Amino acid sequence: MIFEDITFSEPGDDSPNRYEALTRIRLEDPDAVLRAGRSRRRHPGLVYGRQSFIIAADHPARGALAVKGNAQAMADRRSLLDRLRTALANPKVDGILASPDVLDDLMLLGALEGKLVFGSMNRGGLTGLVNEIDDRFTGHTAQALAEIGADGGKMLTRIAFDSEHTTSVLQNTAEAIDSLHERGLIAMVEPFISTSSGDRVSNVLTADAVIQSVGIAQGLGARSARTWMKLPVVPDMERVMAATTLPTVLLGGEPAGKTHEVLESWRNALALPGVQGLTVGRTLLYPDDGDVASAVETAASLLRHHNQEK
Numbered sequence: 001m002i003f004e005d006i007t008f009s010e011p012g013d014d015s016p017n018r019y020e021a022l023t024r025i026r027l028e029d030p031d032a033v034l035r036a037g038r039s040r041r042r043h044p045g046l047v048y049g050r051q052s053f054i055i056a057a058d059h060p061a062r063g064a065l066a067v068k069g070n071a072q073a074m075a076d077r078r079s080l081l082d083r084l085r086t087a088l089a090n091p092k093v094d095g096i097l098a099s100p101d102v103l104d105d106l107m108l109l110g111a112l113e114g115k116l117v118f119g120s121m122n123r124g125g126l127t128g129l130v131n132e133i134d135d136r137f138t139g140h141t142a143q144a145l146a147e148i149g150a151d152g153g154k155m156l157t158r159i160a161f162d163s164e165h166t167t168s169v170l171q172n173t174a175e176a177i178d179s180l181h182e183r184g185l186i187a188m189v190e191p192f193i194s195t196s197s198g199d200r201v202s203n204v205l206t207a208d209a210v211i212q213s214v215g216i217a218q219g220l221g222a223r224s225a226r227t228w229m230k231l232p233v234v235p236d237m238e239r240v241m242a243a244t245t246l247p248t249v250l251l252g253g254e255p256a257g258k259t260h261e262v263l264e265s266w267r268n269a270l271a272l273p274g275v276q277g278l279t280v281g282r283t284l285l286y287p288d289d290g291d292v293a294s295a296v297e298t299a300a301s302l303l304r305h306h307n308q309e310k
Contacts (some may be wrong), residue, residue, distance in 0.1 A: 006219060008109055011085045012106035017080050027263075030229055036107040037148030043095060043116045051095040051270065051303040052249065054170075055087045055296075056281030058120035058154075061099035061139060064127050067286040074282070083285040085111050086292045092300035097154055097188070097279055099123060099139050107148070117150040118188055121176055125158070125201070133158055134165040134197045137172055142179035152186025154230065154279075157217055158194040158201060165196075170220060177221030190230040190251060191217035211243045218246055230279055233269045241272045252280030259287040259295055267302050 009018050025032050040239040046052065059065070060074050067073035074080055080102070087093055088111045095116025095185060096106060106112050123133030131289060135156060144154050157173045160166050191213035192203040203209075214229060221227065228246040241248065250264070250269055262283050269275060278299060287295035 005023060011082045011089070016078070021022050022108055025108055026104075030103040033104045033107055036110070037117075037150070040107070040149065041109075041113045041262075042149065043114055043151065046276075047248075048276070050305055051275065052116065052277035053092055053300055053303055054095045054097050054116060054249065054277065054279040055084065055093060056120065056252070056279050057084055057096065057098040057102045057285070057286065058123065058139075061101070061120060061123040062126055067282045070286075073286055080285070081105060081109070083292050085109065087237075087284060087296045088112070088115065090293070090296050090300060092303070092305065093296060094277070095151070095241065097281075099142070102159070103148075117145075117148070118186070119145045119150050120151045120187040121153045121155045122172070125156070128200050129228070131196065132201045133160045133169065135169055137176060142176065142183050142185060144181075145185060146183040152188055152226070152228075153180050154188040154190060157189055157191045157213075157214055157220075158203065159191060159216055160194045160201065161194040163196040167257060170216070172265060173217070174220040174222075177227060181221065181226050184226070186226050186228055187221065188228045188230050188249070189217045192232075203232075205232055205234050207234050207239050210234055210240050214240065214243045218244055229278070233265055236273060237269045241274050243260060244274065246274075248274050249277045249279045250275060252278070252283045259283060259289070260298075263295075263298055263302065266299070270302055270304070 042128060042241040065072055065074040071191040096112060097118040099120045116120060119139050119140030122135050124138040125132045135158060140153055142153060155173050155176050157169060180187040193213045194201050194203050227246055229244055229246050230251050231248055233250050250266060284295045285292060286298055
């Protein structure tokens with residue numbers, strides 16, 4: 001075993017070989033990932049009123065590398081790991097949502113001590129793919145997540161009434177929810193009403209559409225005891241949150257405006273009953289000014305960190 005004999009440089013080291021040891025571990029000691037997952041310190045536990053702050057890093061696994069005008073922003077894995085380690089070093093960040101490759105790197109780096117861990121399960125609906133809506137489960141399985149001591153799995157569930165693949169999407173989501181529940185893991189479902197016409201799948205970001213997607217998604221699976229919703233922030237979020245009693249985290253989505261404008265749009269939504277926190281990626285990992293630590297700290301300041309009256 002070589003894992004225990006390797007130390008990693010702190011974020012900020014721009015040496016091109018700063019993560020070379022990850023390749024060495026994967027080659028010579030691949031079981032180190034499993035050991036790291038099983039031995040890491042777990043998150044202290046979820047409490048209503050203390051909102052969770054989760055960083056998302058599963059975009060590259062879908063071929064989505066762009067951030068705003070930079071089509072290759074997330075292509076450099078070393079830069080992505082630097083940014084993730086900076087974000088996760090903030091004690092107000094509760095955890096990570098990532099695809100298997102990113103999650104394994106972070107496990108080996110020791111960046112997930114005391115953190116919530118969510119795996120990304122369906123990544124097959126590649127952006128621009130001819131049958132993109134047929135979003136098959138090509139990432140984490142419930143069994144694999146249980147083996148590494150993860151807390152749950154996340155699935156994107158795009159409901160397109162103009163696509164024959166939607167029935168399979170719903171069935172696959174329900175089966176994944178059941179598989180997670182059987183192992184005592186959280187099922188984080190990210191539903192959208194979508195349309196598959198045109199050059200790519202697009203999501204309908206109105207309150208009525210999100211409410212409809214919630215109604216469908218929260219009824220999937222044989223049990224809902226460990227199901228969460230992961231929902232976009234849209235106008236009239238009060239009506240959206242009135243549609244569910246499930247714990248809900250807000251997603252950041254593809255950043256469109258200035259970082260400070262996006263952060264401000266989350267503030268009011270976080271004050272609503274049932275909102276358990278944020279699950280955000282690109283907006284914070286690739287802020288306009290490049291200061292990841294500052295963007296993460298600003299986002300953390302929007303969350304409730306203990307059970308307090310609103």
